[in-house]
Amino acid sequence: MCDCAKKHKYQGPDDNPYLPYLARVISVTLETPNIKSFQVVLDDKEKMSQFSFEPGQVAQLSLFGVGESTFVINSAPHTKDYLQFTIMRAGEVTSAFHDLSVGAQIGIRAPLGNWFPCQEMEGRNIVFVGGGLGLAPLRTLILHMLAHREKYKDIHIIYGSRTPNDLCYSKDLADWQRRGDIHVTLTIDREVPGWEYKVGFVPVVVGEAKLNPENAVAITCGPPIMIKFVLIELEKAGFKPEQIYTTLERRMKCGLGLCGRCNIGPKYVCIDGPVFTFAQLKALPDEL
Amino acid sequence: MPKLIPQNKLKDWLDNLAQTHEVWVPQDQDGMCVIDLYQAEREINLESRTRFSAKELVFPQTERLFKYKYEKDKDNPEHVSVKLQTENNVPKRVAFGIPPCDVAGIEIISKVFDDKGYKDPYFKKRREALSIVALGCQHPENACFCTTVGGSPSKAPGADILLTPVGDGYAVEVLTAKGQALIPNDLFDKLADVDAPDVEKAQQKAGKLLPAPMVISPSAQTAQALLKAFASPYWNEATAACLSCGICTFACPTCHCFTIVDEKCGRCGERMRCWDACMFPLYTLEASGHNPRLAQSQRYRNRISHKYSYMITNNNILGCTGCGRCIKLCPAGIDLRRIVEKLIPKSE
Amino acid sequence: MSKELKARIAGILPKVTYFIGYGTGINTIQTAPLFIRKPEQVNAMLWNRFCIHNLAVYVPPQKRPPVAPDEKIGLILKGCDSRAVIQLLQEGIVKREKLYIIGVSCPGMIDISKLQGKIDINRITKAELHEQTLTVLADKAEVAADINDLLYGKCLACEYPNTLIYDEFIGQKTTANPRKGIFDAVTDLEKMSLDQRKAFWEKEFSRCIRCKACRNVCPICYCQNQCLLDTRVPRWTQEQVDTKSNEWFHLIRAFHLAGRCIECGECARVCPVNIPINLLPMKMNKELFDIFGWRAGTKAGEKSPLMDFKLEEEKL
Numbered sequence: 020m021c022d023c024a025k026k027h028k029y030q031g032p033d034d035n036p037y038l039p040y041l042a043r044v045i046s047v048t049l050e051t052p053n054i055k056s057f058q059v060v061l062d063d064k065e066k067m068s069q070f071s072f073e074p075g076q077v078a079q080l081s082l083f084g085v086g087e088s089t090f091v092i093n094s095a096p097h098t099k100d101y102l103q104f105t106i107m108r109a110g111e112v113t114s115a116f117h118d119l120s121v122g123a124q125i126g127i128r129a130p131l132g133n134w135f136p137c138q139e140m141e142g143r144n145i146v147f148v149g150g151g152l153g154l155a156p157l158r159t160l161i162l163h164m165l166a167h168r169e170k171y172k173d174i175h176i177i178y179g180s181r182t183p184n185d186l187c188y189s190k191d192l193a194d195w196q197r198r199g200d201i202h203v204t205l206t207i208d209r210e211v212p213g214w215e216y217k218v219g220f221v222p223v224v225v226g227e228a229k230l231n232p233e234n235a236v237a238i239t240c241g242p243p244i245m246i247k248f249v250l251i252e253l254e255k256a257g258f259k260p261e262q263i264y265t266t267l268e269r270r271m272k273c274g275l276g277l278c279g280r281c282n283i284g285p286k287y288v289c290i291d292g293p294v295f296t297f298a299q300l301k302a303l304p305d306e307l
Numbered sequence: 308m309p310k311l312i313p314q315n316k317l318k319d320w321l322d323n324l325a326q327t328h329e330v331w332v333p334q335d336q337d338g339m340c341v342i343d344l345y346q347a348e349r350e351i352n353l354e355s356r357t358r359f360s361a362k363e364l365v366f367p368q369t370e371r372l373f374k375y376k377y378e379k380d381k382d383n384p385e386h387v388s389v390k391l392q393t394e395n396n397v398p399k400r401v402a403f404g405i406p407p408c409d410v411a412g413i414e415i416i417s418k419v420f421d422d423k424g425y426k427d428p429y430f431k432k433r434r435e436a437l438s439i440v441a442l443g444c445q446h447p448e449n450a451c452f453c454t455t456v457g458g459s460p461s462k463a464p465g466a467d468i469l470l471t472p473v474g475d476g477y478a479v480e481v482l483t484a485k486g487q488a489l490i491p492n493d494l495f496d497k498l499a500d501v502d503a504p505d506v507e508k509a510q511q512k513a514g515k516l517l518p519a520p521m522v523i524s525p526s527a528q529t530a531q532a533l534l535k536a537f538a539s540p541y542w543n544e545a546t547a548a549c550l551s552c553g554i555c556t557f558a559c560p561t562c563h564c565f566t567i568v569d570e571k572c573g574r575c576g577e578r579m580r581c582w583d584a585c586m587f588p589l590y591t592l593e594a595s596g597h598n599p600r601l602a603q604s605q606r607y608r609n610r611i612s613h614k615y616s617y618m619i620t621n622n623n624i625l626g627c628t629g630c631g632r633c634i635k636l637c638p639a640g641i642d643l644r645r646i647v648e649k650l651i652p653k654s655e
Numbered sequence: 656m657s658k659e660l661k662a663r664i665a666g667i668l669p670k671v672t673y674f675i676g677y678g679t680g681i682n683t684i685q686t687a688p689l690f691i692r693k694p695e696q697v698n699a700m701l702w703n704r705f706c707i708h709n710l711a712v713y714v715p716p717q718k719r720p721p722v723a724p725d726e727k728i729g730l731i732l733k734g735c736d737s738r739a740v741i742q743l744l745q746e747g748i749v750k751r752e753k754l755y756i757i758g759v760s761c762p763g764m765i766d767i768s769k770l771q772g773k774i775d776i777n778r779i780t781k782a783e784l785h786e787q788t789l790t791v792l793a794d795k796a797e798v799a800a801d802i803n804d805l806l807y808g809k810c811l812a813c814e815y816p817n818t819l820i821y822d823e824f825i826g827q828k829t830t831a832n833p834r835k836g837i838f839d840a841v842t843d844l845e846k847m848s849l850d851q852r853k854a855f856w857e858k859e860f861s862r863c864i865r866c867k868a869c870r871n872v873c874p875i876c877y878c879q880n881q882c883l884l885d886t887r888v889p890r891w892t893q894e895q896v897d898t899k900s901n902e903w904f905h906l907i908r909a910f911h912l913a914g915r916c917i918e919c920g921e922c923a924r925v926c927p928v929n930i931p932i933n934l935l936p937m938k939m940n941k942e943l944f945d946i947f948g949w950r951a952g953t954k955a956g957e958k959s960p961l962m963d964f965k966l967e968e969e970k971l
């Protein structure tokens with residue numbers, strides 16, 4: 020393992036990776052009716068200023084007495100004053116998070132898991148394909164690339180949701196659309212009055228975009244069914260499985276490769292993932 | 308030269324150990340043989356196989372990870388903070404008279420919890436505090452097949468002391484320094500020596516009681532065989548009767564999966580980990596309702612593949628000791644041996 | 656198994672997706688459920704004195720391999736087991752026409768664990784059954800025992816030796832000859848003082864490892880992921896395994912089985928730590944029998960008193 024991997028591995032207080040660091044919520048934003056973003060700072064100021072992670076890495080957030088759940092860190096790696104998480108109300112822990120207000124104490128174990136190899140992507144054309152909350156892991160990478168814009172060639176973001184109300188990070192989307200140096204395509208599933216962008220499912224929009232696979236990588240994240248069809252479209256456009264990255268979801272507990280549940284064949288999503296190339300996925304047993 | 312401890316001196320040794328350690332030893336209780344705390348007044352049973360393995364000594368079914376407590380700031384009651392607290396003390400234990408397959412189980416879990424990658428501090432502490440006095444096995448059961456998976460009924464790598472039944476006593480072979488510390492000199496000085504060849508002979512005899520081994524090695528071919536069989540319809544056929552219970556995993560000396568849960572009581576509470584099982588449908592159920600292993604055949608396939616393929620790939624070992632517990636306790640009569648035999652080609 | 660039985664099952668195989676019977680178990684004195692899809696598998700079927708598994712556990716569709724909507728399954732059921740089907744039909748869990756049931760008369764099943772103590776039943780090398788005598792060789796020790804001393808408790812109390820609901824009955828029907836009352840064990844418990852009973856159950860619950868085999872093997876427990884003993888929201892049980900949470904787990908389950916348990920005893924048979932867990936639902940059953948005269952799964956078409964409402968109840 021290279022040093023960089025060690026740097027981005029969670030140690031935990033007293034070298035106990037099950038113990039979280041304590042943190043506080045400093046802001047809560049309503050993204051959509053069932054999605055909220057939380058900005059979080061570690062109680063330990065020094066730890067906070069030293070905290071480093073790579074785009075795609077995740078955290079186990081704790082609400083003591085309720086439990087722990089996995090969320091991707093979606094703030095930019097260069098943002099040192101807080102970490103951001105976007106949480107969709109799903110079950111026990113996520114609902115409890117939605118009830119939190121600013122100042123609430125939480126626990127955090129991060130960074131966990133692997134990441135997008137941004138270095139390998141330098142000098143290439145980048146296509147992002149996101150659906151709904153799937154923009155969360157992409158956001159970190161996008162913010163990172165925009166901060167080092169000169170290192171990457173064309174950047175194209177294709178993002179869709181069911182309705183305009185379900186689009187996450189509307190402020191970011193507006194910022195990105197305003198910039199002249201990247202291409203943003205927004206789409207919603209069905210026609211809505213007042214919507215000025217595309218209408219149609221994300222995979223269809225990907226097909227229509229006539230993407231050029233030459234010297235390109237595609238990064239996609241969203242609901243499994245969307246990913247499935249996006250992959251088909253990307254392959255049709257000539258993307259090779261090695262050129263396509265995605266992040267996987269699996270029920271998780273420990274995040275350390277120990278509790279067992281997140282395996283796909285011999286790979287554990289929590290330590291070998293969540294980022295995989297489509298080529299890697301093809302080599303795994305079909306157990307998604 | 309190993310010493311020979313006669314049956315009637317075992318109690319003296321156990322009493323001596325119990326002064327400094329929690330001694331866990333097989334004994335009969337409620338119609339079964341279990342591993343439990345040694346009590347001078349209770350009979351021990353070194354003849355039968357314990358119902359469950361000794362893994363609970365290093366990996367208890369329920370274990371507290373930490374306690375938490377919410378505290379209000381005196382000056383600013385709106386401001387609530389959490390305090391976390393862990394425990395550092397684990398008892399010094401001796402597992403006395405456990406069979407080689409149980410030792411192998413603990414060794415296999417060590418490979419997962421305390422080798423490469425993340426290490427499990429809770430397991431590590433318990434493992435370090437545990438000394439193992441293994442007992443060579445003389446009475447393989449119907450479901451035993453340790454020699455098939457590369458084990459032996461009479462050798463116990465990982466143990467600190469190995470006992471081998473010889474005549475009316477046990478040959479005591481000290482294997483480690485930790486084991487040496489368990490030998491009370493005043494008792495052992497008085498014991499007779501036993502010839503190494505006699506011990507060897509007794510050990511060989513035990514091996515012959517097992518079925519002629521079809522050896523499965525932890526090789527890349529074995530790992531591949533199950534990956535190749537992943538889509539085989541045989542899984543459905545072989546596991547149709549499976550009830551998705553927790554018996555085979557909980558009884559297994561190598562199964563080590565767990566869930567993490569919080570239990571609260573007012574402003575305090577604890578985070579615990581409890582054994583979980585890949586045979587339970589909820590194990591992989593995601594909040595969205597999606598379950599990548601919906602069918603019991605998929606779950607059973609994971610159990611076998613984990614032991615006979617994924618652990619080879621990830622840890623270089625077979626994840627099965629051949630103890631046979633999952634076979635003899637399965638309420639649906641599912642026999643792992645038949646499945647393994649069918650799907651993994653014989654080595655030689 | 657008789658040629659007749661095999662021939663009849665081969666005959667119905669084309670009508671069903673699979674047929675569930677008994678096949679070889681892990682040794683000569685155990686059988687295991689066998690799912691037959693092909694005619695050549697029929698030969699592997701067994702019907703002997705070791706067919707203890709209640710195959711009705713596979714009647715709820717969520718507990719067995721799926722079949723197409725227009726297809727049915729076949730299975731062989733003992734008298735006691737068939738009560739589960741009557742109860743499940745009444746609860747609307749399965750449609751009668753989706754099942755093809757072979758009825759038989761059962762002479763009582765042998766509980767090999769009753770030999771434990773005399774021989775080690777995990778080291779059996781040979782077993783033979785001659786008339787009323789079972790001879791078992793284990794670890795070089797041989798014992799011979801009268802079958803009547805080896806029958807399962809429920810078989811000694813058997814009131815329904817013939818399958819109650821079936822499409823085909825094979826062989827002659829027998830008459831019941833119970834040597835014990837079905838509620839005898841419950842009555843014994845009732846005779847204990849409150850403290851004794853508390854101590855009894857605490858000792859039993861302290862051993863439970865919450866493997867949930869008792870629930871999963873029960874033909875009447877079919878809630879699967881929705882079982883409230885598994886859900887976390889709302890949280891009825893704790894994940895941690897200790898006497899208190901175990902007690903809670905089993906009491907909730909027993910209440911859910913009140914008047915529904917068909918007394919097959921499977922929950923106790925499969926328990927890996929020998930807890931006679933069937934006594935809890937049996938206690939509930941006894942109450943319902945005493946008050947309403949109700950025995951689950953004995954009368955097709957009749958509704959459980961706990962699922963029905965009458966203005967006047969004689970004993971309430």
Ligand SMILES: Cc1cc2nc3c(=O)[nH]c(=O)nc-3n(C[C@H](O)[C@H](O)[C@H](O)COP(=O)(O)OP(=O)(O)OC[C@H]3O[C@@H](n4cnc5c(N)ncnc54)[C@H](O)[C@@H]3O)c2cc1C
Nearest residue numbers: 088089090091106107110111112113268269270271593594
């Ligand atoms: C790598 C990764 C990144 C994720 N990133 C995000 C994100 O940025 N935002 C977001 O809203 N959601 C994310 N999820 C999904 C999120 O973890 C689940 O929605 C969440 O755990 C549900 O928890 P719950 O307690 O509310 O649900 P319950 O259904 O009550 O689940 C109980 C427990 O099961 C586990 N669990 C259930 N579903 C999942 C799941 N899909 N993935 C992992 N564990 C699960 C958790 O431990 C959870 O506490 C991510 C999942 C993974 C695996």
Ligand code: SF4
Nearest residue numbers: 549550552554555637
């Ligand atoms: S294989 Fe047997 S013990 Fe294991 S889950 Fe299935 S029924 Fe239970």
Ligand code: SF4
Nearest residue numbers: 559627628630631633
């Ligand atoms: S899989 Fe079965 S035989 Fe193998 S170690 Fe586990 S319980 Fe024993």
Ligand code: SF4
Nearest residue numbers: 562563564585610613
């Ligand atoms: S077989 Fe299943 S429960 Fe056992 S260790 Fe492997 S994944 Fe975990």
Ligand code: SF4
Nearest residue numbers: 863864866867869926
């Ligand atoms: S089968 Fe026995 S050990 Fe398992 S949950 Fe039921 S009572 Fe507990």
Ligand code: SF4
Nearest residue numbers: 873916917919920922
């Ligand atoms: S509770 Fe036990 S005895 Fe009653 S039907 Fe279920 S498995 Fe049979």
Ligand code: FES
Nearest residue numbers: 272274278279289
């Ligand atoms: S979450 Fe525990 S092994 Fe991956």
